[in-house]
Amino acid sequence: MMLAEVETFLSRPIAPTRRVAIGRLELPVDPAPGFGGILLGAIAARFAPEIDSDMHAEILQLMSQLEAGNSIPQPKLRHRLQEDTVGLQRCVHRVIGEGEHLEFQFDEDQGTPAQHVLCAAYAAARVPWDVVPAVMSTVHKGLMWQGGSESALLAYLSGRSGVVAISSVGDPVSWALAMLDLRDSQSASPSRKDVQRAFRTRLRAAHPDHGAADDSAAARITELTEARRILLG
Structure with a gap:
């Protein structure tokens, strides 16, 4: 494409x-x-x-x-x-x-x-x-x-x-919402508290101590951090 x-x-x-x-x-x-x-x-x-x-x-x-x-x-x-x-x-x-x-x-x-x-x-x-x-x-x-x-x-x-995805450039907000599993949020603009809570939840799931693969954990954590930055400004 x-x-x-x-x-x-x-x-x-x-x-x-x-x-x-x-x-x-x-x-x-x-x-x-x-x-x-x-x-x-x-x-x-x-x-x-x-x-x-x-x-x-x-x-x-x-x-x-x-x-x-x-x-x-x-x-x-x-x-x-x-x-x-x-x-x-x-x-x-x-x-x-x-x-x-x-x-x-x-x-x-x-x-x-x-x-x-x-x-x-x-x-x-x-x-x-x-x-x-x-x-x-x-x-x-x-x-x-x-x-x-x-x-x-x-x-x-x-x-x-980290690795740049197409969606993170074309529609960074939607990409960030998807990264933090906030697309189904009742608010189109989740609150700072909601973003931080979602970030912590996804971060725990991405950590090797909670079962995530070691070889992908670092990239996933980088993406989650970038998604939080986009939504919080």
Whole structure:
């Protein structure tokens, strides 16, 4: 199942003028940053280590200008953003889900790292205006990523801990209610006391001393703790 997708068009590396164009964007961002913001952050994390170090500061400045809604004169950072896609190579990055597992699919055969990062920044400015800051912040986090596993990157970009499930990103409140077995609560918003009570009950059940498997206990406890954090704020 495709959860988010970014289509861009990029000039070939040998072209005298580097050009980029933004194509179709499938970037769900509710609740922010959503799968869309996480995909853009992951694009930045994947390609930023391969761009010149002196370009990082320029990209951060561009992102601030985009977030403020400023008009960006072209070319910018030695690349021209345009609408015309004639002569450009199509490139698609996406995040897909299977069950509760998320996986990034990067098209690494087209374009240059700088083109990919720039397109992530430009795409972040095209989401609904009220969530641009949250999505741009996720791209910024991607630029700062120090490396690690894909699951660690997902947790880092989403602000979650442990293994990140699809439902915890797409509908974190419903996921948290399910984790703590509160979906059938008479109140749509369980009280702080109800959340704490449910957390303690589920925590006891997840502990190896109460019969839970040792190899899954740590991950389960991490999920329960994250669910409590989401509901209590």
